[in-house]
């Protein structure tokens with residue numbers, strides 16, 4: 081099975097406090113720790129496991145700036161066979177539809193049976209996979225936490241819906257699936273793995289390679305635009321307990337007792 | 344000028360989802376006076392009950408009764424909406440696993456714009472819709488503009504718009520079952536597999552000590568166990584803890600886990616994503632322990648402790664034990 085996995089380089093929210101810059105035009109990017117989007121990492125692991133079972137190859141593609149090459153390389157260190165970076169100044173400011181259009185261009189330069197994305201990334205939209213599928217006229221299923229290959233044309237796919245229940249579907253290939261966390265246990269990537277792929281060539285495809293009309297993508301083609309970042313004025317918010325750790329603990333115990341939080 | 348406004352109604356066993364009335368409030372922030380149409384799909388059974396209930400709140404209810412619509416398979420619903428809605432429609436959906444499944448592809452097939460997970464709506468200026476979203480797990484908000492001249496699909500976050508309970512629309516149910524068009528689909532729904540039942544039932548507990556990614560390591564869960572024992576509570580968790588297989592799925596609080604209604608909820612190293620908070624009901628007394636003073640959990644907590652939980656929680660536990 082030929083599998084393409086779409087990955088994004090994102091600031092790691094578990095590692096960083098995200099702050100808005102002075103004029104609200106961006107977040108503070110200095111000192112941010114970046115990594116591959118959590119959901120995408122599960123998608124790559126799933127692709128590798130499927131290929132281990134039924135054969136084929138895994139290609140990883142990322143739309144982003146030059147730095148995104150590092151996440152493509154990281155996922156190759158995990159075991160993906162090929163990597164592609166889709167990058168061009170003209171792509172900047174693309175909305176979800178623009179990104180999906182770029183990925184469509186990348187998909188059409190190859191032949192894939194299965195395309196995976198993460199269920200969502202740092203902007204929480206969860207839109208690119210569904211858009212890409214519709215543009216390619218392929219079937220789509222989101223928040224997938226179970227994949228079983230039935231034969232070379234069919235998958236059994238579980239979507240994790242509300243309450244943790246799983247909606248089972250039968251889907252014909254080719255298709256696009258967005259992967260939910262927890263579907264597998266992504267393997268650890270050691271320094272040795274990274275070294276092994278350090279000099280592998282990762283092609284960079286811009287608008288000419290993809291044959292994409294620049295007007296339909298980037299800032300000018302975007303119907304949806306982010307105007308600024310801000311931190312909303314909070315309502316009351318929490319009462320923050322101050323003092324030494326001991327003092328805070330004493331105060332908290334009093335509050336908990338009053339609220340029935342200590343039996 | 345954008346077109347007619349539609350809301351897709353999710354329903355189960357004859358009862359409309361909470362989102363059905365929240366979408367009205369959202370729509371009213373865009374079009375204060377335009378007529379609103381509810382789209383209700385299904386196959387026999389309780390469909391009429393849902394349609395009649397919706398007619399009290401929507402000016403018009405489009406009923407689609409068809410055996411292909413017995414289960415809301417997003418691929419089938421997409422075809423139905425593309426076949427029947429005007430091209431420049433404004434379509435509202437909840438941003439849940441169904442809305443996430445349907446909306447992005449729907450916007451492509453209708454050639455309209457799409458905005459996901461809308462948390463507030465500032466209004467319409469000409470053809471430009473101004474909305475608010477969040478990014479980075481709710482750590483920052485963004486103002487977003489969207490050109491809706493050719494229509495738009497909007498996914499609205501659950502619980503952020505108040506339900507419109509006025510029920511004064513006096514609407515009409517229009518049976519459109521004959522107009523569905525082709526509903527064949529490649530994706531076939533098989534069955535729902537219910538989430539596994541665990542050893543404890545966190546939905547029945549009054550005191551929950553809930554851990555998130557901030558617990559950092561499986562071995563540290565002990566810290567939470569000891570606190571829970573000291574105060575007579577039970578340990579629950581956020582999704583990453585279950586993803587890592589450190590605790591059972593039945594201990595996960597959130598939209599894709601359990602809905603709990605404790606009296607006291609201690610959130611230790613949990614950032615406060617909307618999917619997590621979506622499982623926390625009944626207005627509990629929330630204590631958040633988080634080393635990031637900007638963590639969104641502090642917006643909803645009653646009391647906050649800005650400390651490393653690995654240091655603070657053992658101090659707290661010991662003080663309680665020695666009482």
Ligand SMILES: Cc1cc2nc3c(=O)[nH]c(=O)nc-3n(C[C@H](O)[C@H](O)[C@H](O)COP(=O)(O)OP(=O)(O)OC[C@H]3O[C@@H](n4cnc5c(N)ncnc54)[C@H](O)[C@@H]3O)c2cc1C
Pocket residue numbers: 093094199200223440480554555556557558559580581582583595596597598599600601611612613614615616618619622632633634635638650651652653
């Ligand atoms: C469709 C869908 C459904 C989902 N359903 C759920 C659900 O049901 N439940 C759920 O929980 N999530 C759910 N999620 C995931 C959700 O979006 C978040 O990713 C998740 O809730 C984050 O969990 P967290 O707060 O533990 O981790 P993070 O967001 O990583 O937060 C960890 C927090 O710990 C703090 N921290 C780190 N170290 C320490 C320390 N030593 N001491 C104190 N604080 C520390 C950090 O400052 C941070 O605020 C769902 C996502 C999707 C897409």
